[in-house]
Amino acid sequence: MKYFIIVGAAVLAIVAVILIIIFSTKPAAPAQSGSYTSISQETAKEMMQKNDGHIVVDVRRQDEFESGHIPGAVCIPNESISTQKPKELPDFDQIILVYCRSGRRSKEASQKLYEMGYRNVYEFGGILDWTGEITNQKTPEPTPVLVVDTGKKKFYATLEDNSSAKALIEKLSAETLTLDMNDYGGFEKVASLPYSLPRNDTKITTSPGDIILYNGNSITVYYGENTWSFTRLARIGNVSKSDLLDALGSGSATVSFYLEWSE
Numbered sequence: 001m002k003y004f005i006i007v008g009a010a011v012l013a014i015v016a017v018i019l020i021i022i023f024s025t026k027p028a029a030p031a032q033s034g035s036y037t038s039i040s041q042e043t044a045k046e047m048m049q050k051n052d053g054h055i056v057v058d059v060r061r062q063d064e065f066e067s068g069h070i071p072g073a074v075c076i077p078n079e080s081i082s083t084q085k086p087k088e089l090p091d092f093d094q095i096i097l098v099y100c101r102s103g104r105r106s107k108e109a110s111q112k113l114y115e116m117g118y119r120n121v122y123e124f125g126g127i128l129d130w131t132g133e134i135t136n137q138k139t140p141e142p143t144p145v146l147v148v149d150t151g152k153k154k155f156y157a158t159l160e161d162n163s164s165a166k167a168l169i170e171k172l173s174a175e176t177l178t179l180d181m182n183d184y185g186g187f188e189k190v191a192s193l194p195y196s197l198p199r200n201d202t203k204i205t206t207s208p209g210d211i212i213l214y215n216g217n218s219i220t221v222y223y224g225e226n227t228w229s230f231t232r233l234a235r236i237g238n239v240s241k242s243d244l245l246d247a248l249g250s251g252s253a254t255v256s257f258y259l260e261w262s263e
Helices: 002-024 043-049 064-065 104-116 163-174 241-248
Strands: 053-060 096-100 121-126 145-149 152-157 177-184 188-192 202-203 208-214 217-224 229-234 253-262
Touching: 043 096, 043 121, 096 104, 104 121, 145 163, 145 229, 152 163, 163 229, 163 253, 177 217, 188 253
Parallel strands: 053 096, 096 121
Antiparallel strands: 145 152, 145 253, 152 229, 177 188, 177 253, 188 217, 202 229, 208 217, 208 229
């Protein structure tokens, strides 16, 4: 009888401990929605007043940023955001407030940051609607960005300042260029152009993201390194070899090149 009393007391003690643990445990945090959070500009202003380690991110180009931005913001252009963590954003848990000019690029950038692992991303539209303080305000000239669309993913490339890139801009302003590109040498996708462009050849060692004109009549997207004399047309920023190979695949790939102008 004494044995059963001891066992019973032990069981009751274990049950009591389990109940204490259950009722003292905080409820689980709600699951993430799978995207960033859109907020009003008034809410963004209120959040900017808090001393919580937040950062305000302007995802326009550097020249747009320099023409006028929200005080304290840092510039991380949308086209430079890929799958690699920006050096300006070392903390995945930091509160990030994102804006652009009109609200399109801020949405794209916010989603990319969320997919990269940042969990406190708040998008609040464009500086066009901002009624708060703006530093060094002036209107920038619209400039083109080269879009490289693989069908699976879009990459945004900054065009070079040379006659080759200017000629390409003129061509793409009239129509989209869609090409079947193939691997060559284990470091590039290449296709013949339907026209020739002026050459500005220099000896270059390529890196992933370089868009190159070869012999004036071929365009290449580099995902590896190669040293040769040719012309750089544009460059996709902050992109890795694996990012490009994942989007381009092996063998033939249909790639479209077109322009998007700053709004």
